[in-house]
Amino acid sequence: MGTTFGLGELGFLIQGLKWTVLLAAIAFVGGGIGGLGVALARVSTSKPLRRITGGYIALFQGTPLLMQLFVIYYGLGLMGLMLPAWVAVAIAFTLHASAFLGEIWRGAIEALPKGQFEAARALGLHYVPRMRDVILPQALRIALPATIGFLVQLIKGTSLAAIVGFIELARAGQIVSNQTYAPLLVFTVVGALYFALCWPLSLYGSRIEGRIARATAR
Amino acid sequence: MGYTLDFSVVIDALPSLLWGCLATIGLAQSGMSLALVIGVAGVVARGSNQRWLRGLVIGFVELIRNTPFLVQIFFLFFALPHIGLTLNPTVTAILALGLNGGAYAIEIIRGGVQSIDKGQIEAGLALGLHKGQVFRMIVLKPALRAIYPSLTGQFIMLTLTSSICSAIAAYELTSVAQRIESDTFRSFEVYFTITGLYLAISWLMMTGFSVFSRRYFNYPTR
Numbered sequence: 001m002g003t004t005f006g007l008g009e010l011g012f013l014i015q016g017l018k019w020t021v022l023l024a025a026i027a028f029v030g031g032g033i034g035g036l037g038v039a040l041a042r043v044s045t046s047k048p049l050r051r052i053t054g055g056y057i058a059l060f061q062g063t064p065l066l067m068q069l070f071v072i073y074y075g076l077g078l079m080g081l082m083l084p085a086w087v088a089v090a091i092a093f094t095l096h097a098s099a100f101l102g103e104i105w106r107g108a109i110e111a112l113p114k115g116q117f118e119a120a121r122a123l124g125l126h127y128v129p130r131m132r133d134v135i136l137p138q139a140l141r142i143a144l145p146a147t148i149g150f151l152v153q154l155i156k157g158t159s160l161a162a163i164v165g166f167i168e169l170a171r172a173g174q175i176v177s178n179q180t181y182a183p184l185l186v187f188t189v190v191g192a193l194y195f196a197l198c199w200p201l202s203l204y205g206s207r208i209e210g211r212i213a214r215a216t217a218r
Numbered sequence: 219m220g221y222t223l224d225f226s227v228v229i230d231a232l233p234s235l236l237w238g239c240l241a242t243i244g245l246a247q248s249g250m251s252l253a254l255v256i257g258v259a260g261v262v263a264r265g266s267n268q269r270w271l272r273g274l275v276i277g278f279v280e281l282i283r284n285t286p287f288l289v290q291i292f293f294l295f296f297a298l299p300h301i302g303l304t305l306n307p308t309v310t311a312i313l314a315l316g317l318n319g320g321a322y323a324i325e326i327i328r329g330g331v332q333s334i335d336k337g338q339i340e341a342g343l344a345l346g347l348h349k350g351q352v353f354r355m356i357v358l359k360p361a362l363r364a365i366y367p368s369l370t371g372q373f374i375m376l377t378l379t380s381s382i383c384s385a386i387a388a389y390e391l392t393s394v395a396q397r398i399e400s401d402t403f404r405s406f407e408v409y410f411t412i413t414g415l416y417l418a419i420s421w422l423m424m425t426g427f428s429v430f431s432r433r434y435f436n437y438p439t440r
Binding site for chain 1: 281293296297378379382405406410421424
């Protein structure tokens with residue numbers, strides 16, 4: 001029969017939280033690398049490259065994250081790749097994050113004054129130093145609030161891994177709730193854990209947003 | 219490697235999938251309507267001089283925006299019956315979508331209200347417009363135009379989010395797909411197809427919204 005909600009159950013939820021953080025971290029780092037590539041391709045001079053990455057972004061922004069998880073999860077299986085569930089899920093979230101971060105950073109790059117590109121080129125800087133030393137540092141600064149906003153979305157999004165059976169915080173909550181028959185308490189704790197993770201990030205994001213707004217208003 | 223893709227089961231199930239699309243649109247529509255009501259009420263309450271009311275709205279917005287939708291809908295569906303409030307899955311789904319969308323709508327609408335310049339209202343009154351005209355032409359329409367892109371974007375987001383309502387077996391496209399999947403074991407084919415259907419829905423919405431915006435909000439800003 002059911003158990004009561006005790007330290008053991010709380011520990012199980014914390015274990016789930018650990019996987020949530022890990023999954024979000026992998027997806028954010030992977031998506032950061034992928035997103036950088038997507039953003040650079042979106043502002044490149046090659047039309048096919050812009051088209052392909054534009055389609056990639058439209059695809060991921062126009063479909064539910066849950067469907068992306070399902071299709072990639074089952075699709076990898078069909079390709080004969082016998083991956084552990086968490087790897088498949090991490091790949092799906094990485095692809096998802098690449099599309100969204102790519103779009104955010106593209107917007108930031110295009111928001112920079114044209115003079116920055118022209119001046120860098122006039123100084124004789126080639127593509128790599130121009131991007132690395134002039135364009136990207138400024139663009140990433142503008143994009144920081146939106147990037148943090150997306151990180152919060154990503155952390156919340158990892159809860160959908162629960163539906164494909166991966167045991168992170170939301171799934172752990174479901175399991176404990178079924179064991180203890182105390183959904184009210186369990187989902188309150190689960191919600192509080194997510195909140196504790198996301199809220200400081202949200203606050204930090206809006207603080208930098210305010211700072212950037214003040215800096216550009218001057 | 220003996221797996222061959224077989225979309226015939228999906229083609230057979232196409233009528234029920236299209237009904238699922240309609241159900242998804244209906245669910246999102248109901249959720250968005252509730253969200254707009256919450257949004258407007260929230261903005262009014264946010265501007266009240268009662269401190270506790272303002273705090274309540276801020277707390278609601280922060281709580282919803284910093285927890286996953288899946289946990290919110292689980293809370294409503296599994297926890298509320300324990301305090302004597304049992305709702306069927308579809309009603310729970312609408313409520314969850316409405317509350318979630320409402321929190322974002324509050325922030326969006328608040329931005330729109332703040333974007334109205336007081337001087338414009340005074341100018342309108344000075345030109346001899348009466349209050350109703352000032353509200354309609356100087357406050358409402360520009361405010362609607364200012365929030366229109368974010369609000370319709372939020373509507374599309376909510377439509378995509380509604381797929382999560384399948385977790386409590388509310389009737390919509392994803393849960394229809396899950397039923398077909400468990401009957402046929404053609405997971406990839408089924409989900410691949412409905413991903414396409416979702417893409418079509420969001421594309422149609424986006425096109426519709428931009429056509430409307432071009433017709434209705436097509437006047438110079440300054």
